[in-house]
Amino acid sequence: MDIKDIIKPENKVYGRTPLLKDAILHYCPGCSHGVVHKIIAEVIEEMGIQDKTIGISPVGCSVFAYNYIDIDWQQAAHGRAPALATATKRLMPDKYVFTYQGDGDLASIGTAEIMHACNRGENIVVIFINNAIYGMTGGQMAPTTLLGQVTATTPYGRKAELNGYPLKITELIAQLEGTCYVTRQSVQNPGAVRKTKKAIQKAFENSMMKKGTSFVEVVSTCNSGWKIPPVQANKWMEDNMFPFYPLGDMKDR
Amino acid sequence: MAEKILMKGNEAIAYAAINCGCDGYFGYPITPQSEVMETLMKEKPWESTGMVVLQAESETASINMVYGGACCGKKVMTSSSSPGISLMCEGISYLAGSELPCLVVNVMRGGPGLGTIQPSQGDYFQATKGGGHGDYRTIVLAPASAQDMYDFVDLAFELAFKYRNPVMILGDGVIGQMMEKVELRPSKPRRTEAEIRELCSSWATIGKTADRPANTITSLALQADVQERFNIKLQKKYAEVEANEVRYSTYKCEDADHLIVAFGCMSRICENVVEIARENGIKLGILRPITLFPYPKDALNALVPQLKSIMSVELNAGQMVEDIKLVADGRVPVSFYGRQGGVVPSPEEIYDAFVKTIK
Ligand SMILES: Cc1ncc(C[n+]2csc(CCOP(=O)(O)OP(=O)(O)O)c2C)c(N)n1
Ligand code: SF4
Ligand SMILES: [Mg+2]
Numbered sequence: 001m002d003i004k005d006i007i008k009p010e011n012k013v014y015g016r017t018p019l020l021k022d023a024i025l026h027y028c029p030g031c032s033h034g035v036v037h038k039i040i041a042e043v044i045e046e047m048g049i050q051d052k053t054i055g056i057s058p059v060g061c062s063v064f065a066y067n068y069i070d071i072d073w074q075q076a077a078h079g080r081a082p083a084l085a086t087a088t089k090r091l092m093p094d095k096y097v098f099t100y101q102g103d104g105d106l107a108s109i110g111t112a113e114i115m116h117a118c119n120r121g122e123n124i125v126v127i128f129i130n131n132a133i134y135g136m137t138g139g140q141m142a143p144t145t146l147l148g149q150v151t152a153t154t155p156y157g158r159k160a161e162l163n164g165y166p167l168k169i170t171e172l173i174a175q176l177e178g179t180c181y182v183t184r185q186s187v188q189n190p191g192a193v194r195k196t197k198k199a200i201q202k203a204f205e206n207s208m209m210k211k212g213t214s215f216v217e218v219v220s221t222c223n224s225g226w227k228i229p230p231v232q233a234n235k236w237m238e239d240n241m242f243p244f245y246p247l248g249d250m251k252d253r
Numbered sequence: 254m255a256e257k258i259l260m261k262g263n264e265a266i267a268y269a270a271i272n273c274g275c276d277g278y279f280g281y282p283i284t285p286q287s288e289v290m291e292t293l294m295k296e297k298p299w300e301s302t303g304m305v306v307l308q309a310e311s312e313t314a315s316i317n318m319v320y321g322g323a324c325c326g327k328k329v330m331t332s333s334s335s336p337g338i339s340l341m342c343e344g345i346s347y348l349a350g351s352e353l354p355c356l357v358v359n360v361m362r363g364g365p366g367l368g369t370i371q372p373s374q375g376d377y378f379q380a381t382k383g384g385g386h387g388d389y390r391t392i393v394l395a396p397a398s399a400q401d402m403y404d405f406v407d408l409a410f411e412l413a414f415k416y417r418n419p420v421m422i423l424g425d426g427v428i429g430q431m432m433e434k435v436e437l438r439p440s441k442p443r444r445t446e447a448e449i450r451e452l453c454s455s456w457a458t459i460g461k462t463a464d465r466p467a468n469t470i471t472s473l474a475l476q477a478d479v480q481e482r483f484n485i486k487l488q489k490k491y492a493e494v495e496a497n498e499v500r501y502s503t504y505k506c507e508d509a510d511h512l513i514v515a516f517g518c519m520s521r522i523c524e525n526v527v528e529i530a531r532e533n534g535i536k537l538g539i540l541r542p543i544t545l546f547p548y549p550k551d552a553l554n555a556l557v558p559q560l561k562s563i564m565s566v567e568l569n570a571g572q573m574v575e576d577i578k579l580v581a582d583g584r585v586p587v588s589f590y591g592r593q594g595g596v597v598p599s600p601e602e603i604y605d606a607f608v609k610t611i612k
Binding site: 057080083086 | 344458
């Protein structure tokens with residue numbers, strides 16, 4: 001059979017959603033950010049809410065999320081995305097408003113903003129990329145960095161005496177009355193991707209039901225920060241991060 | 254005749270916001286300006302005009318809520334006092350760097366640090382020279398009465414949207430706390446969604462429709478040349494503001510041999526200094542800058558040839574005096590008199606200081 005007989009519309013099994021712009025991703029090979037972008041773009045497209053969705057990008061590697069998903073974006077100061085989202089949603093309640101934040105952005109410099117936005121029960125979606133490191137600035141310790149994990153600022157491994165403990169912020173968020181849906185997912189294989197997509201879709205749907213904040217953590221890889229190639233990084237994540245950051249729903253109401 | 258109501262300067266800010274169609278207020282309590290949010294909460298404008306009022310968890314959150322609201326083409330504002338404004342400076346820099354319209358009210362108190370809750374004008378440098386990082390300017394209006402506090406809210410929003418730039422009302426504890434009669438203005442409705450789309454759809458994040466490319470509000474430019482081009486554009490805008498938006502008033506300057514320059518509450522106290530001087534046969538006048546940026550350089554410059562001396566009177570250690578010296582450029586002696594820490598000088602005290610400078 002000739003290759004031309006195979007490349008036909010009726011044989012197409014996968015296509016890029018038109019909501020993902022035809023731009024070259026700046027993310028490192030193996031990085032989870034790109035996969036999560038794709039999922040968000042697909043959910044927005046499938047829900048038909050491109051004209052009703054406002055994204056808020058953080059400071060971190062995903063600061064440029066606005067280059068990839070074809071919706072209106074606001075770019076927040078480091079950690080402040082939930083404050084922008086609060087005002088945006090309150091001033092335009094008919095819009096779907098989501099923040100996209102890394103672990104340094106959300107769980108360190110922006111701890112106050114995320115806790116209070118979730119506690120007020122803002123009807124927004126939070127996508128939280130936990131890669132246990134500061135990717136953008138060159139692989140320094142994040143609040144989520146595991147004990148023993150080597151980073152640029154913990155060259156001998158994170159020690160509790162010196163650096164305190166890795167912060168399970170999602171567990172804290174789940175305690176807040178204002179949240180309606182809190183879940184921890186991952187994207188290292190097709191099954192995980194499908195689950196994360198379901199979670200993100202549910203989160204977007206919740207945000208129009210005035211139930212409060214929906215919070216989706218995605219345990220992620222940072223190959224450059226961890227200095228581990230993609231396939232081994234997935235394995236490292238499964239072996240080291242999943243035991244400490246177990247996957248699954250923490251709250252759904 | 255329009256209705257006049259007795260109110261504090263801070264209350265005037267709140268009533269003016271509701272009256273001029275403000276869409277959202279986000280703030281955090283701090284003396285001496287807490288009456289702004291308290292008045293808004295009491296008035297419940299969300300039930301009348303639909304205005305959103307929210308007590309944020311910090312000034313950092315407040316200014317970033319303002320950023321989010323401004324991104325949506327809404328008329329949004331916050332108010333605070335000096336320590337809170339320091340916390341907001343990162344956000345104000347972002348607002349300027351993203352060319353977003355908004356109103357920030359600073360009812361100044363004494364610093365540095367936690368300082369005092371008493372009135373001050375110690376944030377002149379912060380307000381007019383930057384405050385946050387980078388080459389940016391905020392348009393700064395200096396009210397001298399509760400009426401100014403009321404009127405400047407609408408004016409601030411006009412200017413903010415005209416130039417897509419943050420505007421600051423730089424009041425002080427005297428103006429914020431003082432009760433005066435305020436004449437209410439005809440009310441403006443909040444802008445409709447259609448009006449916002451008409452006015453702001455080329456930049457605001459109000460939902461990407463098929464008829465336009467997606468809008469992104471960001472202050473990020475990784476390439477040096479891109480950032481430089483943007484900064485040059487900003488500077489052009491500020492030059493336009495300097496050319497078009499200078500506001501000031503004068504008092505008995507026509508025949509003046511000597512000039513006091515003072516803004517805000519000090520310009521009013523200095524009117525009495527002028528009376529004392531004139532009773533003593535000294536021809537003294539006042540130049541009151543109403544906009545601190547843009548500064549009324551030309552008005553001051555035009556007075557210099559007739560003057561024997563200039564004195565800057567401020568509630569700080571001498572900040573605006575530097576701008577006066579730049580204009581005077583050595584042609585006439587420039588002196589300074591100020592009190593700090595919340596001490597407000599009497600007209601007699603200022604007169605005595607003035608007389609010493611001309612002997
Ligand atoms: C106020 C401020 N402090 C510090 C920085 C520098 N900075 C940029 S990104 C970043 C860390 C981001 O890490 P994370 O949120 O985990 O995102 P990732 O890159 O890992 O996706 C820091 C500290 C900044 N831009 N602004
Ligand atoms: S540094 Fe890490 S988080 Fe950033 S793009 Fe590379 S892999 Fe992704
Ligand atoms: Mg990270």
